[in-house]
Amino acid sequence: MASSAFLLPVIAVFVLLFAVPLAQTFYFSLTNFSGYSTDVEFVGLKNYATVFSDPSLLQGLVFTIMFALATTVLITVFAIPLAVVLNKRFLGRNLVRSLFFFLSVPSMAILGLVWQYILSPLDTGVVNSILHSLFGADAVAWLAQSTSARVCVILVAVWAGVGWHATLYLAYLQAIPADLYEQAELDGAGQLQQFRHITLPQLAPGIVVSTFLLMSGGLKVYDLPFTLTKGGPGFATNTLTQSIIVQGIAQGRADVGSALAVIFTAAVALIVLAQLAVSNRIERNLS
Amino acid sequence: MISNIASTAVSRRQALAGLGMASIAATLAACGGGGNSGKTTITYLSWETEEVARPLIDAFEDANPDIAIDFSYSAPTAGYFQTLQTRIAGNQQPTVHRINPETKEKLIGEGLVADLTDEPFMGAIADANLRAYEDDGKIYGASFGAWAAGVVYNRDLLAQAGADDVPQAWDEFLDLCKQLKGAGVTPYRESVQDIPSMFQAFLGAGYDLAGDERGEKKIFTGESTFAEEWPEPMKQWYRLYDEGIVGAESVSLTGTQLKEDFIAGNLAMFITGPWDLADIAASDLNWGISPMPAAPGGEPFATGAPDPGFAISASAQGEELEAAKKFITFLASQEGLRLANEHIGTLVNTSDFTVEVAPEYQGLYDDYLKTSKIYLPMNYWDHASDALQLEGIALCQQLVQGQITVEQVAAGMDTKLASL
Numbered sequence: 001m002a003s004s005a006f007l008l009p010v011i012a013v014f015v016l017l018f019a020v021p022l023a024q025t026f027y028f029s030l031t032n033f034s035g036y037s038t039d040v041e042f043v044g045l046k047n048y049a050t051v052f053s054d055p056s057l058l059q060g061l062v063f064t065i066m067f068a069l070a071t072t073v074l075i076t077v078f079a080i081p082l083a084v085v086l087n088k089r090f091l092g093r094n095l096v097r098s099l100f101f102f103l104s105v106p107s108m109a110i111l112g113l114v115w116q117y118i119l120s121p122l123d124t125g126v127v128n129s130i131l132h133s134l135f136g137a138d139a140v141a142w143l144a145q146s147t148s149a150r151v152c153v154i155l156v157a158v159w160a161g162v163g164w165h166a167t168l169y170l171a172y173l174q175a176i177p178a179d180l181y182e183q184a185e186l187d188g189a190g191q192l193q194q195f196r197h198i199t200l201p202q203l204a205p206g207i208v209v210s211t212f213l214l215m216s217g218g219l220k221v222y223d224l225p226f227t228l229t230k231g232g233p234g235f236a237t238n239t240l241t242q243s244i245i246v247q248g249i250a251q252g253r254a255d256v257g258s259a260l261a262v263i264f265t266a267a268v269a270l271i272v273l274a275q276l277a278v279s280n281r282i283e284r285n286l287s
Numbered sequence: 288m289i290s291n292i293a294s295t296a297v298s299r300r301q302a303l304a305g306l307g308m309a310s311i312a313a314t315l316a317a318c319g320g321g322g323n324s325g326k327t328t329i330t331y332l333s334w335e336t337e338e339v340a341r342p343l344i345d346a347f348e349d350a351n352p353d354i355a356i357d358f359s360y361s362a363p364t365a366g367y368f369q370t371l372q373t374r375i376a377g378n379q380q381p382t383v384h385r386i387n388p389e390t391k392e393k394l395i396g397e398g399l400v401a402d403l404t405d406e407p408f409m410g411a412i413a414d415a416n417l418r419a420y421e422d423d424g425k426i427y428g429a430s431f432g433a434w435a436a437g438v439v440y441n442r443d444l445l446a447q448a449g450a451d452d453v454p455q456a457w458d459e460f461l462d463l464c465k466q467l468k469g470a471g472v473t474p475y476r477e478s479v480q481d482i483p484s485m486f487q488a489f490l491g492a493g494y495d496l497a498g499d500e501r502g503e504k505k506i507f508t509g510e511s512t513f514a515e516e517w518p519e520p521m522k523q524w525y526r527l528y529d530e531g532i533v534g535a536e537s538v539s540l541t542g543t544q545l546k547e548d549f550i551a552g553n554l555a556m557f558i559t560g561p562w563d564l565a566d567i568a569a570s571d572l573n574w575g576i577s578p579m580p581a582a583p584g585g586e587p588f589a590t591g592a593p594d595p596g597f598a599i600s601a602s603a604q605g606e607e608l609e610a611a612k613k614f615i616t617f618l619a620s621q622e623g624l625r626l627a628n629e630h631i632g633t634l635v636n637t638s639d640f641t642v643e644v645a646p647e648y649q650g651l652y653d654d655y656l657k658t659s660k661i662y663l664p665m666n667y668w669d670h671a672s673d674a675l676q677l678e679g680i681a682l683c684q685q686l687v688q689g690q691i692t693v694e695q696v697a698a699g700m701d702t703k704l705a706s707l
Binding site: 034035036037050053054056116117119120121123124139141142143144145146149229230232233234235246247251252253 | 365372375376389390392393394397399480534535536537538539540541544548551553671673674677678680681682684685688690706
């Protein structure tokens with residue numbers, strides 16, 4: 001009883017800062033609230049119809065899902081082997097670990113601006129300069145075509161995220177008892193077999209945590225595409241969060257922005273819950 | 288029933304917002320130490336930092352000892368209007384705040400700002416600035432400055448093609464670009480991360496020649512469409528791409544990258560405004576700035592827009608309203624304009640005040656900025672200008688990528704407008 005009293009401040013904060021705004025957002029999504037006038041009218045599902053008939057919003061939905069899935073898969077695929085390597089003994093191991101971890105320290109918004117320079121379409125752009133000096137290649141406008149812009153945004157996010165997730169996996173790797181590997185070696189298991197039958201199952205809880213963070217973070221992505229491509233070219237790298245902010249604030253369409261936010265919250269909740277269910281099943285099968 | 292629910296919910300929201308604002312107000316009052324007793328206090332939401340705005344505030348308070356300004360700041364542009372929106376929704380609208388093209392529809396349409404049409408301080412305001420904050424014959428924003436962008440050029444690089452200035456006819460401009468390209472010089476670059484400036488100038492020049500002060504407003508009254516207004520000037524601008532002078536890299540080029548490329552001596556011409564001139568002047572380049580060339584049947588023109596205006600809350604009454612008017616009267620005075628230019632860098636364009644500008648910029652200032660020969664489409668879009676601007680940028684980017692035609696850009700704008 002006494003211990004549950006400690007929960008009261010947390011519950012109060014949760015209700016005041018999360019539940020109430022969420023309920024208000026749902027309410028506004030059913031009105032014509034502009035963000036300015038307090039004189040609102042009930043409009044039913046009109047704002048939801050607007051969301052589903054706007055091509056730019058649908059493009060934003062497509063890219064957001066593409067970004068979340070691609071970054072989750074690629075970061076996981078690269079981070080696990082990297083963690084395995086970083087877990088071995090070699091000269092300068094701590095420095096290498098720090099370097100990889102450092103990539104995730106700056107904010108994504110800053111990284112976006114830095115990469116905008118690296119991927120500059122001019123001859124003087126970093127990537128173009130290197131390609132020209134090595135192969136005599138002409139300058140490439142990396143962010144000026146829809147497909148290459150999408151690939152660049154995803155790869156920059158992977159580059160920035162691999163180190164942090166490798167560090168997460170490293171913590172799980174260090175918790176694997178060494179005698180499991182010793183026993184496997186005595187039984188004649190090779191490196192690949194040890195990885196498949198010991199490392200991967202033991203990492204399953206870490207994979208669940210990492211992919212959960214990646215998927216939820218990927219669906220909420222805003223800062224990197226905004227600073228790197230501003231959502232362009234066209235609406236190729238536009239994201240849902242960008243649309244929510246632009247519609248709700250910049251355009252004074254808090255009604256449509258609220259509808260978008262409600263759909264987004266529901267979609268994220270569904271995807272993340274489904275992902276957790278699948279992850280838990282895989283974890284049980286591997287363990 | 289629904290209206291009851293609505294009013295209940297709104298009053299709860301107001302109550303919450305009121306509680307929040309009350310706590311903020313209490314905190315601010317505690318900080319302020321109650322030094323404004325006996326004075327009329329007006330609230331002012333500035334988008335200049337206090338350090339920059341303070342000389343104006345102090346000068347006004349010195350001249351009006353019976354008035355105190357409760358100053359607050361929010362960074363422009365999106366953040367500023369988010370703050371303003373939040374304060375309005377919480378019944379805490381500042382007495383004086385800024386109004387800009389993207390927000391005027393809501394602020395005027397919702398009856399949130401006062402009609403300033405007949406105020407004496409509006410007397411010297413430039414035509415473009417009056418038009419920018421006009422609705423149905425009434426003016427709701429007092430704007431004292433503007434900006435104008437032109438073609439910045441490297442004289443030494445132009446000389447390689449035998450030119451000493453930017454040609455003022457579009458065909459000649461394109462010919463010069465081709466000559467420069469032939470001489471191994473990058474002639475011209477632009478950024479299509481906004482609606483292209485050259486196209487905007489062609490639009491403005493057309494309206495100016497026709498004596499049409501309403502510009503694209505006709506689209507929003509149903510008298511015209513983007514399909515009627517845009518294709519001709521857009522086709523002229525698109526010749527840059529059609530004739531191979533500029534490539535699709537424009538889509539991802541930023542203004543900063545253009546400026547740095549120009550300063551590095553790699554670029555002969557690009558379009559920019561006052562914000563870049565200090566950096567260009569600090570370089571060793573032999574440079575100049577010229578208006579945009581005239582499209583066939585047009586005239587040289589400049590892209591530009593009035594500064595955000597000062598608006599007074601429609602709910603201000605009595606002494607508060609009079610104090611707010613006095614504040615804007617001071618901002619419109621010779622001292623106020625001088626301080627604004629000195630501390631904020633306002634390029635004043637009122638008929639009763641002239642500022643000193645860089646010698647290279649003098650022509651643009653005198654002949655375009657001061658005479659209202661500047662055009663920015665968004666200033667004439669009476670409805671959902673922000674949404675349309677985003678759509679316009681995206682469509683122009685698709686055009687540059689070769690995905691759609693000029694006619695499809697215009698049709699896309701009409702479709703977007705119809706959906707809003």
